[in-house]
Amino acid sequence: MRAERIFTDARLATMDPACPGLGVVEHGMVAEAHGRILYAGAARAMEADEIVDCEGRWITPGLIDCHTHLVYAGDRAAEFEARLQGVSYEEIARAGGGILGTMKATRAASFDELRNAARKRMAALVAEGVTTIEVKSGYGLSPEAEYKCLDVAKSLGDVADISPTFLGAHGFPPEMERAAYVRLLCEEMIPHVAAHNLADAVDGFCEGIAFSPEEIQQVFAAATKHGLKVKLHADQLSDLGGAALAAKFLALSADHLEYTSEAGAAAMAKAGSVAVLLPGAFFTLREKQLPPVEVFRRHGVPMAVSTDLNPGTSPLFSLLLAMNMAATQFRMTVEECLLGATRHAAAALGRGDVGVLKPGAKCHLAIWDIERPAELVYRIGFNPLHQRIWSAA
């Protein structure tokens, strides 16, 4: 076995599901050929074209941000400022702000404008060792604008693995009746997205202020019919049974989940759905209701952690910070946070070839200047990344 490149004198957190915890290897190495991991484990002799001496640093899989709304135009800084001055959400909405403000700006923006703006945001994630990013549409809310956003998402794949998700069911466009938009989603947009391979999955926002469970059911039925996996913004502000609904459709993940019931968690466990927890939105919205982490543990629901990067409720550009917030706010352990940004995040995207250091996986690595993995969760606003390896192949 000859490697193209070996990373020696490293400590590994392999995230290997066959090992307990983080799958730590204290005296480890990683070998790569053709962009894939040939070997990850205890140090041993191996021939290689190139040797990277890690000088005792830690290697984790490249991090995975499995829930982002990275593609949008405009920002909501002025709204943020107004809200702190006491202006209400309703007044902001009446003045054309909120999600509809972002929708208007996104519709008006060109492909290049959207791409350039997304690039800058993405750079912040990439600088922290993120190598795989889920990117949702959902600020277009028309066929043309939604497809444009998915095209932009795909175009970002020259810097990281991109997993595009169709979130047409994010809100209702002001120019249409609810039922007509649901029909448009099910009969035109989802078939188009599937036929043109624009997205890996279909997502929806199930909430009193968004889509009802019945409407989501229609959207998911259409997705399933067209061979697309589903995921769901569920139970963020109230318990509408979103987690159970997602599980019924064997969703890759249900996300947010502050109000999820024990029955919802049990259904997710049975369906194999990942619980994606989003502490940035919890923080920004000053929520009080904690997601039922202990219930997910008891039922064996894998938990992921993500930024939820979006202009309104979570303008959070750091997955390291998302982990810290998940630990501090949700009392997730260091191990849960780190698995939640690697192996479990991969599962939330239906991918088995990233988020883990094992033979056959993509050679996406993050090499860290740390003494123990806990430092990645403990520090707030500090980036100890030494090197990021992203293997395009």
Place this chain on the structure above:
Amino acid sequence: MRAERIFTDARLATMDPACPGLGVVEHGMVAEAHGRILYAGAARAMEADEIVDCEGRWITPGLIDCHTHLVYAGDRAAEFEARLQGVSYEEIARAGGGILGTMKATRAASFDELRNAARKRMAALVAEGVTTIEVKSGYGLSPEAEYKCLDVAKSLGDVADISPTFLGAHGFPPEMERAAYVRLLCEEMIPHVAAHNLADAVDGFCEGIAFSPEEIQQVFAAATKHGLKVKLHADQLSDLGGAALAAKFLALSADHLEYTSEAGAAAMAKAGSVAVLLPGAFFTLREKQLPPVEVFRRHGVPMAVSTDLNPGTSPLFSLLLAMNMAATQFRMTVEECLLGATRHAAAALGRGDVGVLKPGAKCHLAIWDIERPAELVYRIGFNPLHQRIWSAA
């Protein structure tokens, strides 16, 4: 008037107290000579040796982090991890952790070790446009170790303005009786610090778990006698009347202040003390009691915002993030946050030559890739700094 350097085509947030709000100048410029600001205001013709075209970017004063514990050895990542696994503070303390663990590591560390560790932390602040940093001792708790930490603090002055603060009254060293340590502080350490110009101010931690108001009173009396200004960690976990005590000694600032009473705020207003709010500790400790921001507003107490960078209760390395946390958690406005990291932070350090863009001030600038100042507070974990100008002179 000829400038060495002019910064043209800029939008300014001057923080000039003579102007309302942030002292915005939409079509502005800054002129510098000998490390000082010659002119800051509306664009006009001026001769200069060097012209920096800001291309419409915003300029603020270089940011000021006015409350940090930057100098220490070790970190507390392992404790953070253990606490999330359910280990209690008491068990950690018994195992040699907590503040005494940091004290032991700090005492054992050499000057160079402490300096190198502080350098890395400082680099994170500097990367966000911070040009002035207050640095406290307080993890030595012996004459030798405290002076060593203050020397380390001063040695960092080649990259930013450093304002060293003597915080011998941070905790009690395990090898001494309380009264004996207070005497050591008052009769030996404070006189030494003053005589050798090791610090600009004396700080203390007034709390049930630390120094009593009576002990702080002795420390402050000694500081005042030796010509040193004072500041105080006050009313963080309970109302011991710390704010009023600080005001009695005309403190530069009282810091934390979650439990400060209206009488305490009124006393601070009268004394001209700045309220330094520390949202990173509030976040990390999951506190519920909010500092009385509205009371400070009503009494006209200037508010500053800082990281409180320390290994235990606030491992926060980003002043931008501190501003976001102050807005989100404490409902400080964008304007209050930005003044709190510039002009009011300068006041908390007793300095009038930084934190503002006006003739005579040091030419410390932060040039930002933003469309409006609110973006500096709104985003979480994103650094839009274009360029930092720090004028050593």
